Amino acid sequence: MASDRARRELSDTQFALAIGMPVFVFLVIVVAYPLGYAIWMSVHKIVFFGGYRSTFTGWANFARVLSDPNFWWSTWVTIRLTFEAVMLTMLLGLALALMLNRPMVGGGLVRTVVFLPWCVSLYGAGLMFAYLARGQTGLGTSIAYAFGSMASVDLMTREVVIEVLAVGAAWTMAPLVAFFLLANLKTIPSRLYDLAALDRLSRFETFWNVTLPPLRYTLFVFTSIITVLSMKLFDFIFVMTGGGPGTTSATLTYQIYKVSFKNLDLGYGAAMSFYLLFFILASTFLLYLVWGRRETRF
């Protein structure tokens, strides 16, 4: 307290260490140590049955991943899902933000309802979309029935299941994007719109020249965030499709889960998860190179 002033003041670094040290230690124990342990596991063959045993195998696990057709299939599924989910989420987020930025009656209620999907858990959303898409209980079947058809409209098929997953993922993630874009939109001075009207800009020109520029950096950051989230997505897929039908929607996360906790091949799973981590870091870096580097921060 103020009476402790007699004591010598700590320097910034000392204070940072004193107050931050417990947390650093905690983060090291809880994040860095398991990460290190995962690296150790990835170069071992680990056997659980008949007592825990591990034998050093060097790069064998990493090499095995590269010759595993399931891994390459899952990589493709992950890329397709991520691309679709990111496009949908960003477009939807932008559309929702532009809509919410207009003054309207009952705006607070509308904003709450639009934000709600983000608060719903991913497994809850997975269950909901599973029931919505399935032929037996789905929206499609109900609509067909309302028009007098008894057809069962099943969307959980090989052809479109990934698209359905992407729609569901966008349902849960778009609100977050929308609200950060909305916060950004609110900082645009209305004077600029008056000037745009004076210049007789069309609505599209106004959007392109007045609204969009201050959003671009946020759009870039959220494209990166949503990319990472989509590549990490697991519980939603696990609950909704279980990687199915067959292995149609087995993303890398699902494949890692299956290898590690169904087949209990932990060393191999750890090796595969490092490929996923590499893909995640590489794609954000790529986004930065082709887009983020050129954006200025507002």
Next chain:
Amino acid sequence: MRRNRYLAIAVVLALLWSLVPIYWFCRMALLTPLEIQQYPWPLFPRAPNVASFWNIFGYDYFLSDGTRVPASGQANQIIRGLYDSIFVSVVVTVLTLLAVLPLAYVFARLEFRFKSVLLFAILLSVALPPVSTLIPFYAMYIRLGLSGTLTGLVIVDLTITVPFVAWMLIGYFRNLPPIERLARMDGYGRLAAFVQLVIPLAKSGIAVAAVIAFLFAWNEYTYALVLVNGSTANTLPTAISGFLFQDPQPANLAASVVVTIIPPALVAYFLQRHVGEMNLVDPVR
């Protein structure tokens, strides 16, 4: 006027898009056993009834025509899961705040060596996929006897909440006016300035952080699935997915999912008002 009509259409579409999946389950929960046997299930329940909400907590329910809707056989799992979920979420929220508040403050306001390296480490741990963190934790927990315990689950949940909430709050603290400099000229110590001035000033940001940590823990499924599923320390999500395979009454399944959505629905209004204040975009300018 035409603009207003477009806006109205857009609002209706947005509301439908957001609510249809949720409505789908609320409606399922309100259907009578008789309606469940129809094909397809009616879009609007003709006689909405709350039987399934009683059933999942272990009570029989009598419809107005006297039909008895029996209690769900999975009631014990659900009640247990609810207690465990509440316990885990509250503990995770408290521990996250205790850990993150000082950390975020230090990163936001002070310059020290290795700061950018440590920040990068925090960002990296946000990017880690939960499935990969699970592998070492699974092996460690089996050897330490922590699998199937709530303690174990709390520790793993913190690996998500601490880095993410720290990332959020660093940006928030940076945007606060630097009042503690003035306070320190007036003779406040560092700690006193932080506890007595900065924390009260930052209370809406801290509340958002707390709510988000709570939601993470409440909604967390992947870790629970692998680490505590099937044990006595089941949380609500795994309890529900566990009884998916026991062929539940669809109405009971829907009701228990609706129960898990209640806390998120309650905080949605608060969060949508304040989430934009958080500086996720670039906390470390």
